[in-house]
Amino acid sequence: MITNHLLLLQKKGFRMTQARSSILNLLENTDHPLTATSIHKILKRIGVSTNITTIYRELEFLLEQKIIEKIPLFDTELHYEISGRTHHHHLMCTSCGSIQNIVLQSEKGLLEEMHNISTYDIRRHSLAFFGTCPDCT
Amino acid sequence: MITNHLLLLQKKGFRMTQARSSILNLLENTDHPLTATSIHKILKRIGVSTNITTIYRELEFLLEQKIIEKIPLFDTELHYEISGRTHHHHLMCTSCGSIQNIVLQSEKGLLEEMHNISTYDIRRHSLAFFGTCPDCT
DNA sequence: ATATTAATGCAAATTAGTTGCATTATAACA
């Protein structure tokens, strides 16, 4: 499938390759952040044999292009997700590791307060909740 | 220096060692989260030569004892800080990597909303802001 | 078709974190 992101990249002079399109496709059709190794495994399972190095390089490239975002969570591995979706946060089960997206209505005040008290040029934030999911309780 | 945490551990039957007391002391007197390697470097600099393995093991132990907390931030390395301080969040400069603590008044509504919409047993959350600090602008 | 160079694969290196095992040292107690 050829997505808007892919067309945009092509317009900028970058190439449309199997690795690029399948990684993009996977991230676009997954509703929670993925790690490099999980992307690697999923692609292998569906018959796209891509080297793990390529995945790391592609993720770095997509980050630079601001097509994806880095999500710091509780473990050592970094997670990635498509940017530009409805603004949301994450809820992670510390028992099974599953991650869910959450949309919160009431964060406006928090961000305002933050911008008032800080002299930093704040570009983004990450908010994650940790607990046990119903299945693991 | 012998701290309350150390005395509490002694009361529980754990020993007071140089590694334990210096790691605890460092975390207690630092106002931002530290990584295992940064702890290692700082201790070396002040003349406490502790093996990095010991630091990892001690951090794991202090986590189990709920004396410290794990802070997921933007980079690959995990950060740790003393628990039980005034509830706060973090502001990280993506240019120089410095981290600052932030106390926000207006997060109550957010947490209430979160507990209302979720069926998870939520134990903690982490909120971090990322941007450029005045020095790096 | 061909040329340019972006993208890839492989191997090797680096960095973060973990594990096994023998040794050391803290603290309890005879």
Add this chain to the structure above:
DNA sequence: TGTTATAATGCAACTAATTTGCATTAATAT
């Protein structure tokens, strides 16, 4: 004050995550 039990340590080797160099392949413009 010694003796003892075992918590804590150090070292080496290991695993997992990520990065780098370099030669090769392949996407696109001409």
